[in-house]
Amino acid sequence: MYPTSRPRRLRTTPALRRLVAETELRPRHLVLPMFVKEGATEPIPIASMPGVVQHTRDSLRKAAVAAVEAGVTGLMLFGVPAARDAVGSAGTDPDGILNAALADVRSEVGDGGVVMSDCCLDEFTDHGHCGVLDEHGRVDNDATLAVYAEMAVAQAAAGAHFVGPSGMMDGQVEVIRRALDAAGHTDTGILAYTAKYASAFYGPFRDAVESRLRGDRKTYQQDPANAREALRELALDLAEGADIVMVKPAMAYLDVLRAVADNSDVPVAAYQVSGEYSMIEAAAANGWLDRDRTILETLTGIRRAGADLVLTYWASEVASWLS
Numbered sequence: 001m002y003p004t005s006r007p008r009r010l011r012t013t014p015a016l017r018r019l020v021a022e023t024e025l026r027p028r029h030l031v032l033p034m035f036v037k038e039g040a041t042e043p044i045p046i047a048s049m050p051g052v053v054q055h056t057r058d059s060l061r062k063a064a065v066a067a068v069e070a071g072v073t074g075l076m077l078f079g080v081p082a083a084r085d086a087v088g089s090a091g092t093d094p095d096g097i098l099n100a101a102l103a104d105v106r107s108e109v110g111d112g113g114v115v116m117s118d119c120c121l122d123e124f125t126d127h128g129h130c131g132v133l134d135e136h137g138r139v140d141n142d143a144t145l146a147v148y149a150e151m152a153v154a155q156a157a158a159g160a161h162f163v164g165p166s167g168m169m170d171g172q173v174e175v176i177r178r179a180l181d182a183a184g185h186t187d188t189g190i191l192a193y194t195a196k197y198a199s200a201f202y203g204p205f206r207d208a209v210e211s212r213l214r215g216d217r218k219t220y221q222q223d224p225a226n227a228r229e230a231l232r233e234l235a236l237d238l239a240e241g242a243d244i245v246m247v248k249p250a251m252a253y254l255d256v257l258r259a260v261a262d263n264s265d266v267p268v269a270a271y272q273v274s275g276e277y278s279m280i281e282a283a284a285a286n287g288w289l290d291r292d293r294t295i296l297e298t299l300t301g302i303r304r305a306g307a308d309l310v311l312t313y314w315a316s317e318v319a320s321w322l323s
């Protein structure tokens with residue numbers, strides 16, 4: 001008995017495999033997250049993220065241009081301020097490091113790339129939480145919304161095409177949308193961190209932004225056990241006016257990504273976070289994984305699961321491979 005149906009026939013040659021590939025990964029799908037540190041005089045390597053640096057304002061400009069020239073479409077900026085306080089004042093200050101860097105990058109790339117900004121307080125607060133605290137030390141949802149609104153307007157004024165609220169406060173998209181519109185920034189988009197999980201995979205990022213967080217974010221970020229809840233968050237973000245929705249982290253949440261993609265009528269992003277980056281870099285440095293193949297396989301898998309765009313620290317390098 002011989003098989004009459006032979007799936008292997010479609011795998012015979014590289015050209016045939018290219019012809020029938022279902023999923024494509026192109027530079028245009030990629031968004032590069034970047035860090036800029038106030039007062040830095042040279043790029044500072046991040047020990048737990050080999051290959052990633054905290055930029056100076058000047059090196060950030062150059063890296064942003066290089067990324068766009070490599071074909072990367074989006075740049076997501078995170079600021080590391082010199083001073084932090086309880087309410088994250090450096091985040092709303094028009095001259096704060098993130099806003100200054102947004103203006104720098106926007107003046108370099110213009111509309112040739114999509115300039116995005118993290119709209120969250122954790123990089124700017126001395127306690128490290130994503131919001132302001134009430135008198136009991138809990139993150140105060142509604143008081144935080146007022147700060148996000150101010151922050152989003154400052155970021156739009158500085159030149160962000162998109163703001164990315166990543167704090168998982170209830171109502172954040174609506175409050176930011178209203179604030180942007182009221183300030184005349186009706187064309188500034190919102191990339192909503194819709195399903196963001198309380199994840200151990202953010203560990204290296206906290207080094208990258210020198211976060212002071214003690215404790216955890218489990219009262220605002222989602223429980224890794226829950227998928228259905230992501231659809232509730234999605235419905236709310238869509239109703240509130242999100243232009244792009246995001247799932248984060250990516251690899252441990254591909255089922256959530258698929259569910260969100262199946263239920264979203266706006267583009268869907270996925271964030272391949274710091275820990276996903278670092279574990280592959282570490283394994284590759286040990287000779288345990290083929291680095292480049294592994295990177296491409298993870299990004300292809302994230303695209304296959306439903307991501308229209310992918311935030312990844314490898315964006316520039318991968319774009320240079322693909323273009």
Ligand code: PBG
Nearest residue numbers: 120122166201202205273274275
């Ligand atoms: C919060 C924020 C975090 C990340 C992006 N935005 C950290 C957190 O929620 O603790 C993590 C990104 C990464 O790990 O690469 N502003």
